[in-house]
Amino acid sequence: MRILEGEKVTKYFGGLAAISNVDFHVDQGEIVGLIGPNGAGKTTLFNLISAAITLNSGVIRFKDRKISGLKAYQICRTGVARTFQSVKVFGNMPVLGNVLLGSFFGTSTGMSSADATREAMESLEFVGLSAMRGTPAKDLTLANQKRLEVARALATRPELLLLDELIAGLNATETAQAMELVTKIRDRGITILMIEHVMKAIMSVCNRIMVLHHGEKIAEGTPKEIANNQTVIEVYLGK
């Protein structure tokens, strides 16, 4: 079943087409990788799905319901959560406060204070940050701040999670842990669409990979197919 579907999605920045006529889909329960050189439009596509920016034409559907045109907070409440390329945690707030906001405001139904706290603690437990719940978020390491962003997103009870460069800037051990977290999230039944530059990581966890270049989709397939795709190799290495 298709959980997310985009049809002829187009976004212009001035005269430049950041995303042009891109069709894409994500099936329930998979991990889909989104790759491409810098400036290919990966984050723009994320911003369009999560309604950080509005698209010029095309349509995006989530569970067969049109979500393009909704506001960012509504997208979150329908079940699409995201993290950011440059970490955006609420630095002066304790770790628990960050996650509480997700469970208070991000779920479709809203919850009581006790339920929200339990939900937030569960998310923190899941990503392994429960011991630091009282620490201001700005005092965490980069790897932990990224985990916190994931916990905040999970607290909104998403069905689809958009991860924007979860492992950029992490060392080898942290990368391995982050990839483990990604599969753990998928095992909970949450579908994942992730942008990543580290090929080794993305090849190992993704069921399917989409390649963007200059705002157009140039390839799509299993990791193996993508690794042997002539166009993709040319784009990355030059002819």
Place this chain on the structure above:
Amino acid sequence: MDITKVTSKRLFLPGIIFFFLAVLALFYPLYAPAYYVIQLTAIFMYIVLTMSWVIFSGPTGYISLAPAAFFGVGIYTSAVLGKALSLPIVICAGGLVSFCLALLVGALTLRLRGIYFAIFTFGLVELIKQLLLYWEINITHTRGRFVILVSNNTIYYVMLAILAILLITAYIIRRSKYGLALQSIGEDEEAAAHTGINITALKTVIFAVSAIFIGATGAIMATRWTYIDPYIAFNPLFSFMPVLMAIFGGMGQFYGPIIGATIFAYLEEVLITRFPYYYMLIFGLILIISILFLPNGLVGLLQKWRKGDLAKQDENP
């Protein structure tokens, strides 16, 4: 849970202090001379202006210079309706009109950020002032209005009531999930929106709620001046004072702005009576010194001292 235990323990002492202050305030006019009652009323007014400002601008970081507009609207509401309606209704009307104005302005302008928002809100004060002047000169052919007289003690008790309701409201908002959401807006608006917070609605509503108290204060304080015109009602000082008092007191703690406003208002009174010619100069100097050396306000200073004392102990943040 252990968290609730800690907060109730921490609330105990301030709670008792507040209770005693409230009882003291309640019986104050029965024993104190009229001058001191008026002085305390002025202090209450400044606390209300400052705390209302802090409810919205404190956590979100949106510097609003609109308090003078809401204050002036309250004053004019009182002047227009004062003769026809009873005092409680006039005061509620002052709050309501301010609320509506803030709702309208908020919906239009809260997408502006930083300095643009500050300038727009300040422009609002001037805009309403000029509109009223135009109206009075060209249409009603009057200048200013007389306001009904109310006894000093009545003004005092009304201000006390507004202050009490405001403090309770501010405390509830600060402790609620909406307080947390306001803080997240101040830290990163984009992330807040993607966490499911309807930032536009939240900002607009809280901005409007904070304006109720300023409008109501304007409506009751108008009765102290007997005559008002647009220049008196829309004095830009009422926009700047709350900001300065909040910074002076420090916004990190709930009681910071209260302390700031109290000391500032008292200082103003003392300086005006003792040094009528130099008071603005001294006032300015104190302000510059406090901003240079107390970036977190008086509360920041207090916390520094306490941290110094507790340095060796294991402190629970």
